[in-house]
Amino acid sequence: MLDPKWVREHPDEVRRAARLKRMDPEAVDRWLAADAEHRRVLTESEGLRARLKEASRKLGAMPPEERAAAAAGLRADKARLKELERVERELEAEARSWALRLPMPPAPEVPEGDDDSDNVELWRRGEPTAFDFEPRDHVALGELHGFLDIPRGVELAGSRNYLLTGDLALLERAVLQAALDHMLERGFEPVSVPTLVKRECLEGTGYFPGGEEQAYAVEKDGLYLVGTAEVPLTSIHAGEVLDAEALPIRRVALSPCYRREAGTYGKDTKGLYRVHQFWKVEQVVIGPADEEWSRREHERMLGHATDFLDRLELPYRVVNVSSGDLGQGQVQKFDVECWMPSRNTWGETHSASRFHDFQARRLGLRYREDGKPVFCHTLNNTVIATPRVLIALLENHQRADGSIALPESLRPWLGGRELLVPPGAATEA
């Protein structure tokens, strides 16, 4: 949500934001029209209501025998008020539905572009892994080790499902637990969140309207499975006015994530890259309405994620996401992409977003500043998501014989082993 007063005064900037984000600028003018009409009717109905209230109050002071006649005289106005109220509510709902679609203007340093092909690399750590043998992809490695079973996953739950067994199941837990610990060291508060949430949470974080097709809905109960813990984590204080001293609030959650991946038929069908259910450790920060603070925090959160990738000894790069690839509410987004040998390119594993007060306005998330309630700023970033990162982990750390070298940071969860050796393979010296 944008500040309605600001939009009224700067419609061109919002239209420009829509163009930059490759969205239809129609919402801007539809909102302006609905908003103006709504306020016109609101003023009219409030005036009428004020007159009726005043008349009613006087009526209460009258002798009882005069009341009936006086009351009768108010009925016509009352009927008119009811009609006005009905129209006013309709207009308000229409204005709101357009307001929910207004795009947050991108930060000045966001590169203009149509989609992810226009993202700009900012820096990288490591280079594409060089092999002196023919590397296997993660599916082949999984089969070789016998710890990845995609066919039976599909058998159980349809396409884009999988089973991790044995060491790979352990490796997944290791990565998640190490990521959580990594964030605890940085002072984040761990939270276990609901992943089945109300519509308000999805609307509040900006996924709805628009993202309905991407979410699994439990219609019977009016609930939705979240695609990220960002949704419940950011919504925790919805409707509250927080104390300024409580900010910033830095939280981390490990949760399962569910995505329908509608409209991606035929895309990334092989392996673990794009699946319906996965695990993610997500960091969310709620802070003061301070542009500069927000900017710095964004960089810090990016650093928490890349520091962890360093511990996993993976090559990756950070990209400045282009305007056309930004979500409606995002002011700026950095993606982290790990090198994935089988794709022969960098694959997105993290997404760090800065929202300004976009989510806070929708959620009613405020804090008190100089006695007045002010909307907070919110940010979020992945810490780690699996199984996608397992692709990078297996493929980049593989050896000629198919064994996988474990980064030191994960060994404690895998019995201290340095290497995952495929069954039957002769261990190298």
Next chain:
RNA sequence: GGAGAGAUGGCAGAGUGGCCGAAUGCGGCAGCUUGCUAAGCUGUUGAGCCGGGUUGCCGGCUCCGAGGGUUCGAAUCCCUCUCUCUCCGCCA
């Protein structure tokens, strides 16, 4: 799942048709006080929206879980829903 009770301002808690946006206490803030010791006294203190003036201001409207209804008028009456608590049942 069955039976009952409840949902009021940051918190606690009054209020059963007009004088209630709402007593009182606590908390917060400001000032005073400082011989009766983590004290006392006084004042002040909700949010949103619309309009006008434009730092502080004025006027109006809305909000007593949510939605609907009765009435000239509802925190107060009626209906639906949600949530919380107690008891029973069931259960990871």
